[in-house]
Amino acid sequence: MTTTDAVPEYPMTRAEGCPFDPPPQLTQLQREAPLVKVGIFGKPAWMVTRYADQRQLLPDKRISADVFRPDFPGATREPLPESERRSVGFVVMDDPEHARLRRMVSAPFAIKRVEAMRPRIQGIADRLIDHLLDGPRPVDLVTAFALPMGLQVICELLGVPYEDRDSFERDSNQLANTSLPMEVRVQARIRIGKYLDKLVGDKLARPGDDLLSGLTAQIRAGELTRWDAAGIGVLLLSAGHETASNMIALSTLALLENPDQLKLLRDSDDPAVVAGAVEELLRYLTINHHSRRRQVIEDFEYDGQLLKAGEGILFPSDIANRDPSVFEEPDRLDLTRDASRHITFSVGPHACLGQPLARVELQVVFSTLYRRIPTLRRAVPLDELSFKQDVATYGVHSLPVTW
Amino acid sequence: MKIIVDQDKCVASGQCVSSAPDVFDQREDDGIVVLLNDNPPAGLADDVRQAAALCPALVITIVE
Numbered sequence: 001m002t003t004t005d006a007v008p009e010y011p012m013t014r015a016e017g018c019p020f021d022p023p024p025q026l027t028q029l030q031r032e033a034p035l036v037k038v039g040i041f042g043k044p045a046w047m048v049t050r051y052a053d054q055r056q057l058l059p060d061k062r063i064s065a066d067v068f069r070p071d072f073p074g075a076t077r078e079p080l081p082e083s084e085r086r087s088v089g090f091v092v093m094d095d096p097e098h099a100r101l102r103r104m105v106s107a108p109f110a111i112k113r114v115e116a117m118r119p120r121i122q123g124i125a126d127r128l129i130d131h132l133l134d135g136p137r138p139v140d141l142v143t144a145f146a147l148p149m150g151l152q153v154i155c156e157l158l159g160v161p162y163e164d165r166d167s168f169e170r171d172s173n174q175l176a177n178t179s180l181p182m183e184v185r186v187q188a189r190i191r192i193g194k195y196l197d198k199l200v201g202d203k204l205a206r207p208g209d210d211l212l213s214g215l216t217a218q219i220r221a222g223e224l225t226r227w228d229a230a231g232i233g234v235l236l237l238s239a240g241h242e243t244a245s246n247m248i249a250l251s252t253l254a255l256l257e258n259p260d261q262l263k264l265l266r267d268s269d270d271p272a273v274v275a276g277a278v279e280e281l282l283r284y285l286t287i288n289h290h291s292r293r294r295q296v297i298e299d300f301e302y303d304g305q306l307l308k309a310g311e312g313i314l315f316p317s318d319i320a321n322r323d324p325s326v327f328e329e330p331d332r333l334d335l336t337r338d339a340s341r342h343i344t345f346s347v348g349p350h351a352c353l354g355q356p357l358a359r360v361e362l363q364v365v366f367s368t369l370y371r372r373i374p375t376l377r378r379a380v381p382l383d384e385l386s387f388k389q390d391v392a393t394y395g396v397h398s399l400p401v402t403w
Numbered sequence: 404m405k406i407i408v409d410q411d412k413c414v415a416s417g418q419c420v421s422s423a424p425d426v427f428d429q430r431e432d433d434g435i436v437v438l439l440n441d442n443p444p445a446g447l448a449d450d451v452r453q454a455a456a457l458c459p460a461l462v463i464t465i466v467e
Binding site: 055059102103104106107109110111112113114340341345346347348349350351352353355356 | 416420431434
């Protein structure tokens with residue numbers, strides 16, 4: 001791998017007028033071979049194009065998620081400075097340290113704990129929709145519903161008190177807003193970090209039943225510093241807020257473009273139908289659209305190719321979720337199909353920690369929003385909307401709607 | 404049907420509990436899988452197969 005001649009640069013661009021489909025060039029690469037080479041900022045890296053191979057290789061111990069390793073195929077041209085290690089946390093560590101830290105915060109995501117949050121999540125959705133219905137039309141669904149919905153669920157999870165939520169929401173929206181200058185977002189993240197550090201201090205004095213209170217036992221046992229606990233809070237906020245918000249707004253747009261599918265959802269009060277719709281939208285939209293990025297750390301052979309230590313390796317979930325050998329007519333949004341095998345939350349040790357919460361949150365939103373506002377529609381033509389092509393989490397920048 | 408789970412590799416996604424709640428549970432302190440019944444009746448076989456297929460950590464093994 002000394003030349004990048006004829007190696008296509010990644011990420012690729014989506015086709016004009018097809019905001020829900022992966023770039024055609026990616027689909028073509030998937031057809032050609034299970035393992036191809038692409039360029040990341042001019043440096044060659046492997047790409048695993050198909051579903052079965054991604055499932056096989058993502059959990060492989062000869063592949064690392066540590067972005068601080070030299071030549072890691074990161075999301076930015078410059079390597080991430082070591083000072084950023086805290087803000088990215090266990091997401092970019094390998095086991096056993098990754099598993100040790102992750103398991104400190106996994107209890108609140110257990111199915112029974114998340115189900116117990118469902119009524120509160122429903123309450124958040126109901127209140128936000130009340131505000132929408134009382135407010136002006138048209139309205140931007142992203143700022144008026146998707147962002148606050150995502151954020152308030154995270155506040156419930158972390159245990160952010162109501163009186164602090166306005167300032168926390170302002171900072172979190174700046175952090176999640178990829179159209180703001182990086183410096184503004186970094187400052188917002190610093191304020192959030194300081195606030196969460198103070199909040200962890202409050203939880204040490206008066207623990208509740210939230211996630212940050214759950215970390216106070218480890219702080220007392222000396223397994224975690226208070227600052228580390230705040231760092232985990234920042235990590236969960238950035239992993240959960242932007243993703244859920246983008247998924248809510250982009251799904252709504254996709255449903256508005258597919259009125260027969262929207263009708264299926266609106267006309268059903270069967271939780272199984274709603275749950276199935278969530279899985280299909282997670283598959284079809286795959287908002288994590290710039291690949292799971294990894295590095296080979298030990299030479300091994302796969303599919304007749306030698307993967308060498310130090311080489312980058314990419315796992316694009318978006319085309320794996322459109323693999324025709326797994327999903328029939330993969331480019332069709334079909335809420336009635338069984339899409340539950342999608343790879344949107346990844347597989348292996350780094351599979352999304354928040355997935356049970358994401359599922360319940362989306363189920364609540366999709367079973368409520370379209371039933372309470374049955375005439376919901378776009379307020380601008382589709383081609384006037386702009387999409388988050390260049391950031392790791394895909395979505396629509398704003399979505400003016402009316403009813 | 405005999406079931407084996409690998410708790411060391413479990414990522415606590417809870418997909419097994421959603422698929423087959425009579426067979427799988429999660430530890431209270433970290434959400435890691437607990438096997439309630441390693442030899443479930445035939446009537447639960449489909450649910451268990453679904454749990455194994457959906458496990459993102461690929462840690463559920465079924466010995467038919």
